[in-house]
Amino acid sequence: MPDDSIDDLCVTTIRTLCMDAVQKANSGHPGTPMGLAPVAYTLWQRFLRYDPADPVWPNRDRFVLSAGHASTLLYALLHLAQVQAVDPAYETLGELSVKLDDIKRFRQADSKCPGHPEYRWTSGVEATTGPLGTGAAATVGLAIAARWMASYFNRPEYTLFDYNTYALCGDGDLMEGVSGEAASLAGHLGLSNLCWVYDNNRITIEGSTSIAFTEDVATRFIGYGWNVTRVGDANDREMLARAFETFQREHHRPTLIIVDSHIAYGAPTKQGTPSAHGEPLGEDEVRATKRVYGWPEDAQFLVPDGVVERFAEGVGARGRTLRRAWTELYERYRVEYPELADHLARMQRRQLPKDWDAQIPSFPADAKGLATRDSSGKVLNAIAKEVPWLIGGSADLAPSTKTLLTFKGAGAFGPDGEQGRNLHFGVREFAAAAVANGLSLAKVRPYWSTFLIFSDFARGAIRLSALMELPVVHIFTHDSIGVGEDGPTHQPVEQLASLRAIPGLLVIRPCDANEVAEAWRVIMRLRHEPAALVLTRQAVPTLDRAAYAPASGLAHGGYVLADPADGAPDVILVATGSEVHLAVQAHEQLDAEGIRSRVVSMPCWELFERQSKEYRDQVLPPSVTARIGIEQAATLGWERYVGAEGSVIGMHTFGASAPLKALLSKFGFTPEAVVRLAKEELGVKA
């Protein structure tokens, strides 16, 4: 029998820390942590394989608080379990991550306890959460990664990877579509290393869940192929333990544990009320609740003697033993499997193997050329052969996005022992991106793909890649009206601008096969930034790089591709992707007419902005104000490069359904239109 009194003390300590933190901040969400404290405590103390002294141990169990608004619950756990800080090179330091003072400064500037948990800010936070559903969806990626890494790294007698992933979810998490997509995928894959705990507290912001959410969640998850179990009282730690044991015994399906709880458990007037969700309880209610708990009502942020010690002998002792055994195992593994050990070490540090880029092709000049989705597929395969932990797939569009790894041994990742590298996400873009985030959190290198238009569906997760500083590769093909006959529902217009607006995301739209190769060189070297690689459906010429500047200019974001045969340019044509060829055509026509023009290929605005002013002024000399931007997209933002006196040939409406040639003419993407506008800019009569 566990010692109930000390465990009760621990649970109450968590609850009161959460109440106090929210009360002191006068902002936050007290109710959910109070309800869930015994659930999280039971999981951490009795099940989680986690060493607080080494929170980046690769085979640790992952605990993701998908209900990120309940952040104080996580902070209380991190503090009481004495989770250590980690430095940027992922070596442990002897300092606590979340100190009591951080909890006291919950939601204040620079506290390690921000409003919602932030990955890379607070040690022990496995994922940035708060946008509902996305945390749960990311755990599917963590669970896939565990299985994939087990398959790649484990060897007989060397079980390096067998971690489990847990998520705490609220009603909101389960109402969001992304969690449904992810759960369906997890059920399909039979991820028995994944456990979601559903906090069934029956309260949402607008009131009882009965006003909007009366579905039978258990039946739905059974439909997804999950193992579903139920705990009728969140305070019943023995029943909770049995549920977690049920999870651990299940070897074919993910597990959902539905826990009936009371929001703001113990608060005399606020338990079970919507106001306890997102508002401080109020000082009187805090005191009254402490009385109910048998807690000294004047004490704030009280951690009684014995509590930290209890965590140390629970999760702490178990984790230390497991981690030490793992480390010993790994030391032997390094001797026996030095190459794999090297891979694991590089992967953990987000480093690349030697010669990772040895097989990247260079593409000969070719007027007919090929679609950048095709050249990207070739480059991706060339790199993936050398980077075994580069894995990914498509939201049911691999034949179109050209993201299938086709070389021998790449294989598929599926249920029933398929442990290859090609993931099939299904028609689930949001979950695909969220799962990619989860894969990246586990340090494998993920990519996923869809059509650019459907990047809209996944924005909630793309933003999180950027916020978490994860080097996820988002591959978006069919990048313009070049889609043609599928029409305006499938032709992106606003997506480039809206991706460029995301802080920290590199948006790269290469113009030909060799820029694609350079784009991948840039992308693969990223360690803390996601990229969106934007590719054409239709063939584009492969430029003759003897006649035009080398594609390596892509690394600068923008570069001079072509200049007048002699003299300085009078007009500059700036373009990205497929429109670079239109600019080149116009440049040649202008040249024939004796008008001096420059073509600037500008595949990545973000990289260009990072160059020195000197470089930028070389590419776009301030003295040349006659400028034309050309891009088959919304023009928002182009004034940055064409200036007040320049013009933009872009999309001002949605597209239309017709063959591409008809659309180019309809929307003004013709050499004649560019030449005419260039002359207007220069005041030259046509």
Place this chain on the structure above:
Amino acid sequence: MPDDSIDDLCVTTIRTLCMDAVQKANSGHPGTPMGLAPVAYTLWQRFLRYDPADPVWPNRDRFVLSAGHASTLLYALLHLAQVQAVDPAYETLGELSVKLDDIKRFRQADSKCPGHPEYRWTSGVEATTGPLGTGAAATVGLAIAARWMASYFNRPEYTLFDYNTYALCGDGDLMEGVSGEAASLAGHLGLSNLCWVYDNNRITIEGSTSIAFTEDVATRFIGYGWNVTRVGDANDREMLARAFETFQREHHRPTLIIVDSHIAYGAPTKQGTPSAHGEPLGEDEVRATKRVYGWPEDAQFLVPDGVVERFAEGVGARGRTLRRAWTELYERYRVEYPELADHLARMQRRQLPKDWDAQIPSFPADAKGLATRDSSGKVLNAIAKEVPWLIGGSADLAPSTKTLLTFKGAGAFGPDGEQGRNLHFGVREFAAAAVANGLSLAKVRPYWSTFLIFSDFARGAIRLSALMELPVVHIFTHDSIGVGEDGPTHQPVEQLASLRAIPGLLVIRPCDANEVAEAWRVIMRLRHEPAALVLTRQAVPTLDRAAYAPASGLAHGGYVLADPADGAPDVILVATGSEVHLAVQAHEQLDAEGIRSRVVSMPCWELFERQSKEYRDQVLPPSVTARIGIEQAATLGWERYVGAEGSVIGMHTFGASAPLKALLSKFGFTPEAVVRLAKEELGVKA
């Protein structure tokens, strides 16, 4: 017994039209229409209450092809049923919408048969579809509208509204999260007037659905509270009819009919293969398939005698009878309930009642002021009292977004006979926006709300509002780092730019309560454009409009709010929303220092762009190049207004968790920073 031979002929005519259209276009999706032809035919011929001579009859059953890539199926139905064209005032014309020539010109410029069905382009298309899941989700809005309109307009003996809504969905539709959200909501509401047919053809683009989609859909929908039935063979029209009868007999739950079908039914080598999804069959396979069908293999676009007549005696005759009876009923209703009839007529034409704006408050100057979410709540309530068909709600954030209608009689819309005007969408942003589109398609005037950050989750539907030209009101509060303590996961940065990039969407960010009132005046008059109303969480002053320009300037998108006491301005401060007050503070400080500045309030870029050049140059005189843009958002696009020599005070990173005051200082949104930059712009030493 129905005459099987003529019905077989009709089904084969549909199938061959679809094959021929895709083959001639050499682009498109032949397989799904071939598989689903008998399903759609059975529904249209035997159940759909639809008059092809009046495709905008308000009480018609709605048929939405959520699997929009199967568009030829819809076009074949519209042609064979002889659906008439409608003019913009929604009076019927005596001309066919989809002519055989349009089908022959499938996917060509200006054909009435674009790649995916487009609302407002082709008569009889009830919703623009193609982005998977969104069509199905919109049908939930159509079904809610039917129930709401029944409650509002029906009277004893006058059943004006009792239409049913049908959707044809594919695997992709059901994998997308948005359909899950919408289905959960529909089940909660017990929308027994809603029927989804799920085309279980077991094929997706990447291969068999078994690679990614093995969940038990029936069980999932039972979990949602749906009635689920199954038809084992899509060609068994009698079993299909029984399933539709089952739907019609169900009075408490929505119905899902799972139909097992064969993609590219009848094609000798392509039936049941992924290639039949998105590629033409090829001429040889088309011929071979026609042989299988017993069809003349050289005939193209063949409509045998008797087919059009068969449709006329089926859906045509039934629809005519029903619509005529309805029209007679409505004529009597006009006499007995003239006010309601007037409402119905105005609603159908997207007109407003007289005096709709009579109760809009004007707000007295107030330095403390109120949050624009609060003033918006007041204005919304004032308008909603006068516009009974203005209905909406929130994705579980009504207490925060202030969108609850609180006046007597507003009521809630829920299951069990709650037929009020406050919808509870649950934590389901994407579905909320898609449902709002559906409500708008039924001509009620919808709004929905969430935090601006979560507009990301709903972009797929916001875009469709714009593409369909639906006057949906998207209300987004908590619009900046003003969110404060909730931190970067909840602080929008890139959302303003990304909404502004959507063609046809008005993005309005008012600066105070009176601009909010003016924003609503603009929004309510929109008939074919959606708007995004962007509002603060935090209080902002209500400007003294005697001292500053009147708020009616909002209708121009941007206007001069304040000018120097005398003389022309030397520097212009352009701002939106809460930052207008920062600009005003800086302006006053500059004024005190003898520096002449102008403040431009720029709440809606799209409206400003529509003004004459003369007006725009008055507001932003080209001669004044010292300009500063101020907005707590990504700066993308601001160069348009501040020019090459101007500056922008905006967000260049994600936000942070802290009280607002600390954030304003951290990110440089202080009067001092603005004044300093203004001086730099002017070259004045501080």
